[in-house]
Amino acid sequence: xxxxxxxxxxxxxxxxxxxxxxxxxxxxxxxxxxxxxxxxxxxxxxxxxxxxxxxxxxxxxxxxxxxxxxxxxxxxxxxxxxxxxxxxxxxxxxxxxxxxxxxxxxxxxxxxxxxxxxxxxxxxxxxxxxxxxxxxxxxxxxxxxxxxxxxxxxxxxxxxxxxxxxxxxxxxxxxxxxxxxxxxxxxxxxxxxxxxxxxxxxxxxxxxxxxxxxxxxxxxxxxxxxx
Numbered sequence: 001x002x003x004x005x006x007x008x009x010x011x012x013x014x015x016x017x018x019x020x021x022x023x024x025x026x027x028x029x030x031x032x033x034x035x036x037x038x039x040x041x042x043x044x045x046x047x048x049x050x051x052x053x054x055x056x057x058x059x060x061x062x063x064x065x066x067x068x069x070x071x072x073x074x075x076x077x078x079x080x081x082x083x084x085x086x087x088x089x090x091x092x093x094x095x096x097x098x099x100x101x102x103x104x105x106x107x108x109x110x111x112x113x114x115x116x117x118x119x120x121x122x123x124x125x126x127x128x129x130x131x132x133x134x135x136x137x138x139x140x141x142x143x144x145x146x147x148x149x150x151x152x153x154x155x156x157x158x159x160x161x162x163x164x165x166x167x168x169x170x171x172x173x174x175x176x177x178x179x180x181x182x183x184x185x186x187x188x189x190x191x192x193x194x195x196x197x198x199x200x201x202x203x204x205x206x207x208x209x210x211x212x213x214x215x216x217x218x219x220x221x222x223x224x225x226x227x
Contacts, residue, residue: 092136146206
């Protein structure tokens with residue numbers, strides 16, 4: 001199976017070319033853009049209804065996943081996420097883990113396990129009380145809103161909550177107010193995650209709340225009949 005990430009970093013899309021019959025790739029429901037007609041598609045609750053419900057309720061991922069299987073060499077599929085942004089791949093060894101923000105998972109090999117990890121009650125204000133846990137072996141792809149910015153942390157590093165996409169198990173985090181109580185209310189930064197340890201952090205260059213605040217003044221307002 002050959003893969004290529006195109007149109008990065010603004011409108012990332014994953015191109016997959018199957019080399020032999022029987023190769024498979026899993027992706028989130030609704031992520032397929034186009035495909036060879038002869039590809040077989042199966043929609044299922046991976047791991048059973050309990051595991052799928054756990055990923056949905058705790059990890060924010062869709063209950064159903066689509067599995068595409070090749071029937072001949074040269075067949076293609078294109079996969080993209082809903083947000084306008086980048087995609088990245090990561091290959092994990094057997095038993096190796098990586099944690100993703102809710103909604104960041106895009107696609108994976110069938111050998112990769114998707115699970116959830118409790119991030120503690122601090123996650124209510126940080127990356128999330130429950131993170132999506134990816135477990136190898138195999139390759140998976142994840143997406144962002146905006147471009148992806150990788151940071152190799154060795155010590156302490158601070159990142160805005162809404163910019164966190166994923167991080168390796170060697171990192172732990174605490175949530176704190178940016179610049180104390182004054183910074184919390186007046187800096188526009190609110191809460192941040194302070195990561196400690198050694199590992200890789202992926203941050204996204206855009207955040208949804210900023211876009212919503214920018215568009216809010218332009219939204220149409222329905223006039224009352226009494227006006």
